[in-house]
Amino acid sequence: MTTLESFLSELEAVATTAALRELRSKYLGKKGVLTEQLKTLPSLDPHHRAVFGASINETKKYIEERLKEHEKQLTSKEIKAKLSKEKIDITLPGYYKKPGGRHPVTIILAEITDIFVSMGFSIEEGPEVESDYYNFEALNIPQNHPARDMQDTFYIDSNVGSNRSGDDAFVLRTHTSPVQIRVMKNSSPPLRFIAPGKVYRCDSDISHSPMFHQIEGLVVDKDISFANLKGLLEGFLRKVFGPDVPVRLRPSFFPFTEPSAEVDMGCYFCKGSGCRVCKGTGWIEIMGAGMVDPRVFNNVGYDTNQYSGFAFGMGIERIASLKYGIDDIRLYYEGDLRFLRQF
Amino acid sequence: MLISYNWLKDYIDFDNSAGEIAEILTMSGLEVESFNRQDNGDVIMELNVTPNRADCLSVIGVARDVAAILKKTLKLPETGDFGNATDTGFKVEIIDAALCHRYCGIVISGVKVTPSPEWMRDRLEHSGIRPINNIVDITNYVLLEFGQPLHAFDLSRLKGNKIIVKAADRPQMIATLDGIERTVAAGTLLICDADGPVALAGVMGGKDSAVTETTTDILLESAWFSPASIRVTSKLTGLRSESSFRFERTTDIDGVKNAALRAASLMAAHSGGLISEVIDNYPNRYAARPIAMSCENVQKLLGVKIPEGQIVDILSRLGFTVERLPQNLLITPPSFRRDIELEADLIEEIARIYGYNNIPAVMPQLSLAINNVSDKHKKLAELRHSLRYAGFTETINYSFTSKDDLTLLNIPEGDQRRAAVTVKNPLQKDYNILRTFLLPSLLKNLKHNIAVGAKEVNIYEIGTVFFDTGDEFPKERLKLAVLSYSGKGKRLYNEPASQFYSMKGLLETISSVNYELRQSNEAFLDDGQSADICIGGGNEKVGFLGQVSAEIAARLDMIVDRPEIAVLEMFIEHEETKPMFKTSIITKYPPIERDIAIVVDDSCQSCDIINLIKDKRLDPGRLVEFVEIFDLYKGKNIPDGKKSLAYHIVYRSKERTLLESEVDALHAEIVNHVIGKTGGALRA
């Protein structure tokens, strides 16, 4: 067997990089087979020396190449083996804080606010404890008027605030409409704004909560008409509930608008054929609206010959309930994570 | 109000189905809230009559609207003519004509009190009124028909042959029909005979003068009372009746006598009575005020052109008198439409009969404007976003709470949170004040969630709190409260920090303000693990954070033992979006880093050491760029009462490359400084 043949057969058996290192030194090391062979060269005659020398060098070169090649294969094999030992379970959960749930009221408020802000509406606010004047009188709801029965009112105890004048002079606001008065008294037309916030009614059952959220809207300018109110509300409701939703306005009564309208949209659930939610009518009451009553403009000192305007208001929980199919309003205020984490 | 489809047909000839009539009513302002088919083929509809439409609290009132829309004539019932009635000597005297503008009394003699005919009893029952006897039933029937409340007195029980209408000059006693003895306040409008009150005007009759089975002669009352007066009586006595409901919304003063005559003729027909006298005392005659209206304004307000002919037609059919003037129209509302005062009121009438559906929808043409959406709204949205991605779920709780919640959390007397605003008529006892802080609500949310099996509860609320400052309006402020509870459940990865530091970290994450934390003495927090959140150099406390004390946690009566609850609550008005600022230069010179590990007393605070390291007197060239703590160690090899703290310091110049030797010198100086000031020692 030649040197080369025995090397090749030994190489075949090498399975680790360590064994490969041994094989290398056996053939190419200081006392390796080929090194020993080279040492015999000086004793040969010049002709043989040249031939034999060239042959040894060629063999050496070949062996080196094969060793290199084999080492490469072994290394990659060993890395693979090592890696597979350290392999992790990629299906375990990542380490992170699971995001919390958003409150559905906040989601709807933000959605509605965005729509109106995109149309150049400002956002205004007012206090939640209101005076009788802003909550009722200035909105054309006088004392001892049956319109007061439309809203069950929470009154603030007058014994507490020493400077609070008179009985029942302060209330938890029953609607966001007093913000209309506050803004109009402080700025001149034209104006357009929305006023989101909490409101309170002395009422509690599966569909009434003593506290809920409303958004009020007001536009005052020259040449604002009922047709404009219709146009804006239709556009708004179609943005929130889909481009095909039918919208209708029908006559109603709010002391601070004239003409007044109740705004209905086609029932979200039965698509108009009649169901439990819409009480078989195919329509769902979604908001109240109307042209600002001239009595209100007079109360804030706006010139009714020059300006007209419209106002609208809607309950946020009502819209959220329709959108998410929530049938018990109390769910909004229990803080139950099983409910809230769905949002 | 309940209304019968068949009854409507008494006054209009139409062949529209009940469904079509319901649609017409709903779309003209009388919303049909329910629709019930009866065995007899009739349909009973429940109408939502808005407070302005007092005229529609009757079958004829509703029929009038339907007739106007269907363009039909309204057929009114026969009322009879009793011109030849004799003078019985009965007198009606109105003393307070401001409260009683008209009083019509009809004396009917020789009646026989029996049950009324079946058709009448049926109609009453379907309208929600219990039949009693023919006399009382007829008064109720005409009330439903015309909307005019009527009352029948037993004439023999009225002393002195007269009626006096006057306001009580002092609190007075009266036994009402329902058998209750009531004392009514001075100022209450009363119907009296020669001896005293026999009825609470417009609200309820008296027991003693009521019609009974033995009654033979009656006085039928039909009057117009001031709405506000009746409303006050009804509110003060807590009595609401079909009569008071209509009077406080206003009745048709010009229909007072007509309704009385209609009832009298029915009584003559169904009780055998004889109309003996018709008295009509009308001291305060009603004159409707004409309203000028221009068709141009109708178009301007509605955004649609309705021809003048059509406008005149609509108003006429609704009972308005229209006079054409050269410039505009002069419209006089009928006596049953006192709600119509202004041009805008007339335009609504036109619009609702014209049909809201026939008005086009047109987007308003508005000029562009910069809206003033404040930074506050942006900041709140940002805050909610940060809290959400820190794992917290938003809750919204009622603004109501009770003093018990303050006591439960050991809030001392005199604390600002005790200055709560009280609700006069709370829904329930434990909702009788408005919140001054949010934590009690979050603790309730926690309790609820643990009760339904939650192992981890991370929640927050942003809400208004109310303080009674003695000023007219309470002070309203916006607060944020956060609660974090982690039960003993097993979990895959461990949280790296304690609850206190997690909560502090949350504050640092969400906040735009540099808060200072000070030792807190909140009575509901754990002494050792709590802090007040302060601004203004530590002078103004704006909130607190920490762990709820074991004592309070035990009081919360939750199903878990010793729950560990971290909380944070603070005012957020001073939070704002990042103000305008200039960036600082990023230097190109390399840093040199050194560490220091020092053993100090347990009481030594980390921030003190950082301040020593940053002491500018040692480092006039401001070479210390950055310092951070990277290790805190107590235990083996560290004596009791001591701890080891390790800091990482980055040295860098903005102008040049630092030499190792100069940093070594500065670092040695800093180390000595820290050791000297803290009395600590380098960690071996």
Ligand SMILES: [Zn+2]
């Ligand atoms: Zn439906």
